[in-house]
Amino acid sequence: DTAVSQTPKYLVTQMGNDKSIKCEQNLGHDTMYWYKQDSKKFLKIMFSYNNKELIINETVPNRFSPKSPDKAHLNLHINSLELGDSAVYFCASSHLRQGEGDTQYFGPGTRLTVL
Amino acid sequence: AQKVTQAQTEISVVEKEDVTLDCVYETRDTTYYLFWYKQPPSGELVFLIRRNSFDEQNEISGRYSWNFQKSTSSFNFTITASQVVDSAVYFCALSENNAGNMLTFGGGTRLMVKP
Numbered sequence: 688d689t690a691v692s693q694t695p696k697y698l699v700t701q702m703g704n705d706k707s708i709k710c711e712q713n714l715g716h717d718t719m720y721w722y723k724q725d726s727k728k729f730l731k732i733m734f735s736y737n738n739k740e741l742i743i744n745e746t747v748p749n750r751f752s753p754k755s756p757d758k759a760h761l762n763l764h765i766n767s768l769e770l771g772d773s774a775v776y777f778c779a780s781s782h783l784r785q786g787e788g789d790t791q792y793f794g795p796g797t798r799l800t801v802l
Numbered sequence: 803a804q805k806v807t808q809a810q811t812e813i814s815v816v817e818k819e820d821v822t823l824d825c826v827y828e829t830r831d832t833t834y835y836l837f838w839y840k841q842p843p844s845g846e847l848v849f850l851i852r853r854n855s856f857d858e859q860n861e862i863s864g865r866y867s868w869n870f871q872k873s874t875s876s877f878n879f880t881i882t883a884s885q886v887v888d889s890a891v892y893f894c895a896l897s898e899n900n901a902g903n904m905l906t907f908g909g910g911t912r913l914m915v916k917p
Binding site: 731735794 | 833834835837839841845846847848849852854891893897899902903904905906907909910912
């Protein structure tokens with residue numbers, strides 16, 4: 688009965704590699720997000736998709752490419768990984784109703800370590 | 803630009819003490835939403851409360867209470883009779899009406915409750 692799930696939970700890889708993180712939600716939400724939490728615990732939005740369409744794209748290197756095959760999934764693909772990409776990546780989902788400020792529910796996070 | 807400040811980076815209390823976590827926000831929007839999330843040592847982000855800018859009523863949920871004051875742009879969180887299980891990082895967050903439901907987080911307050 689997991690609401691927002693992410694795989695893998697831990698990802699250790701070498702600099703220069705390409706990796707993907709998967710996210711799925713079963714809450715029936717139409718909007719999904721990716722956030723990055725750095726080593727100082729600071730959380731920042733990266734992307735948001737509504738009904739498979741990109742609606743938020745904060746200043747993120749184009750090595751990061753989100754892909755949304757359907758409303759329930761938002762995957763994050765990262766090319767040419769760098770040391771600075773090491774962080775915890777959180778997926779979240781919500782409804783997106785104008786003027787409602789819908790609550791976002793977060794996945795358990797994926798800890799990415801780039802060596 | 804929206805901004806959220808949690809001036810207390812770390813608070814340490816002894817069990818059964820009351821503790822207040824401060825949150826001050828900045829926004830030019832008249833319609834906005836405020837949230838608190840809890841991040842326990844296990845790492846997940848747990849939703850606690852959502853408040854819209856038109857609802858200044860204080861809210862109480864068990865040992866938790868929230869004080870929203872538009873006059874001072876603050877949304878403070880109080881834990882009464884703290885318990886060891888309350889030890890976590892607590893995040894205050896803001897979303898504006900026309901920002902695609904994007905959350906802007908404060909830097910977080912680490913609360914340590916000692917037995």
